[in-house]
Amino acid sequence: MATPRKPSATARTYDVVLYGASGFVGRQTVAYFAKLGYTLKPDGTPLRWALAGRSADKLEAVKKACGPGAQDAGVVVADAHDVPALEALASQAQVVLSTAGPFALYGSELVAACVKHGTHYVDITGETPWVRDLIARHHKAAAAQGTRIIPFCGFDSVPSDLGSWLVATTMQAQHGQACERIKASFSMLGGVNGGTLASALNFMGGEQRSLLDDPFLLNPPGSKTPPAADHADVKLPVYDSDFKAWLGPFVMAPINTRVVRRSAALLTPSRGRPTHVTSKLYGKDFSYQEYMRFGGGAIAGAAATAFSAGMFSSQLAMKLSAVRKVAEKLMPGPGTGPSEWAMNNGSFRCELVGTSAQGHVVKARLADKGDPGNRATTKMVCESALCLALQLDELPGGRSYGGLLTPASGLGQVLVDRLRAAGMKIEVD
Numbered sequence: 001m002a003t004p005r006k007p008s009a010t011a012r013t014y015d016v017v018l019y020g021a022s023g024f025v026g027r028q029t030v031a032y033f034a035k036l037g038y039t040l041k042p043d044g045t046p047l048r049w050a051l052a053g054r055s056a057d058k059l060e061a062v063k064k065a066c067g068p069g070a071q072d073a074g075v076v077v078a079d080a081h082d083v084p085a086l087e088a089l090a091s092q093a094q095v096v097l098s099t100a101g102p103f104a105l106y107g108s109e110l111v112a113a114c115v116k117h118g119t120h121y122v123d124i125t126g127e128t129p130w131v132r133d134l135i136a137r138h139h140k141a142a143a144a145q146g147t148r149i150i151p152f153c154g155f156d157s158v159p160s161d162l163g164s165w166l167v168a169t170t171m172q173a174q175h176g177q178a179c180e181r182i183k184a185s186f187s188m189l190g191g192v193n194g195g196t197l198a199s200a201l202n203f204m205g206g207e208q209r210s211l212l213d214d215p216f217l218l219n220p221p222g223s224k225t226p227p228a229a230d231h232a233d234v235k236l237p238v239y240d241s242d243f244k245a246w247l248g249p250f251v252m253a254p255i256n257t258r259v260v261r262r263s264a265a266l267l268t269p270s271r272g273r274p275t276h277v278t279s280k281l282y283g284k285d286f287s288y289q290e291y292m293r294f295g296g297g298a299i300a301g302a303a304a305t306a307f308s309a310g311m312f313s314s315q316l317a318m319k320l321s322a323v324r325k326v327a328e329k330l331m332p333g334p335g336t337g338p339s340e341w342a343m344n345n346g347s348f349r350c351e352l353v354g355t356s357a358q359g360h361v362v363k364a365r366l367a368d369k370g371d372p373g374n375r376a377t378t379k380m381v382c383e384s385a386l387c388l389a390l391q392l393d394e395l396p397g398g399r400s401y402g403g404l405l406t407p408a409s410g411l412g413q414v415l416v417d418r419l420r421a422a423g424m425k426i427e428v429d
């Protein structure tokens, strides 16, 4: 199949199109853009953006609710399965930011349209089997034409992926060595969206469920570091002397660990991978694990044990279709989420410890206020889109680099700087 030529950037009507703008997170992305104020691009012209989704009435209502900051925004109507409408949308946009999920249900035709029209793309999916399919279908074409398709730009998996990359780049800068091992611990306070539960139920019930256990699901061919058992997901509680805390399994680790491993592979110089990476950031036998953090005392140990047992049994139960059917009835539906109060009072903290083969240690921390699945996710994905819309020439690999990328490999330091400027605490020792 011939690789499509990328249409000229100046021909696009919008710099960023927010797809899924009527959804629970989508509405927050519109509010985020409405608050940006008058933003100039490097060429001195103002940033132009639009809301998009399947219902013109809903989009107009969201636009109105977001006040004067949204009054100049465009509105683009395209159902997730209407290919001509999606192609028209992609051809008008420099960058598409999608929050329309479950992505396995509403995302595939949109990504195909973006690749066809050379439109950069970011989203907030955590659906690893779906992304594996995207890699198989589009990585080559997107890489050949310099189009960046970057899933996982929300709470899964920006803190894990950018945090690990920061630890690895600091290890190389300070000690001239690659990281052999990185571990991360998470503490968080937040609610759950109906859309997130719908996505989880969709992939737990799908044919690809068994793929979730593959620790290298997203790795390019030839980049696995066996034995796989060393990379298996954490199931049991453990006391960790680096974190000085009891740790247990983290619910998002089966997503985040796959993303970090893909970054390590994409950022390791080798045949067929980018030439812009000159030093070795991740070691030959690189391993990454992440955990939920409990406190340091005996009660924390008991909590970690109880949590691990609860998570194991709920994951087993969700494999049963009868349990999923009951859950579907009881859980909040799509379009719903935590209250404003809960979203404003949530928080997250991610701590990382990296070690080189020679025993050097680098530590990093990322933290922010606000519900991680909503406030932090909105900030992360909007700033990711703005990296592509406003700072394309500064991104890793320059203008011609593309493919099915990760936040670290596709956005790197530019995203770190933008998130810091947007109030996220990002510190490296």
Ligand SMILES: NC(=O)c1ccc[n+]([C@@H]2O[C@H](COP(=O)([O-])OP(=O)(O)OC[C@H]3O[C@@H](n4cnc5c(N)ncnc54)[C@H](OP(=O)(O)O)[C@@H]3O)[C@@H](O)[C@H]2O)c1
Pocket (backbone or CB within 6 Å): 020, 021, 022, 023, 024, 025, 026, 053, 054, 055, 058, 078, 079, 080, 081, 099, 100, 101, 102, 103, 106, 124, 125, 126, 153, 154, 155, 156, 157, 193, 194, 195, 196, 197, 199, 200, 333, 334, 335, 336, 337, 372, 373, 374, 377
């Ligand atoms: N990475 C993270 O940390 C994170 C955090 C939160 C959410 N998420 C993920 O983000 C996704 C959205 O979450 P949410 O809570 O915002 O869900 P939501 O409120 O249910 O929103 C879903 C969006 O999809 C749109 N949609 C549904 N069917 C469509 C179709 N046929 N054509 C076009 N658009 C369609 C909906 O449009 P209508 O309004 O017209 O129905 C709505 O805009 C989920 O997959 C969730 O798992 C990730």
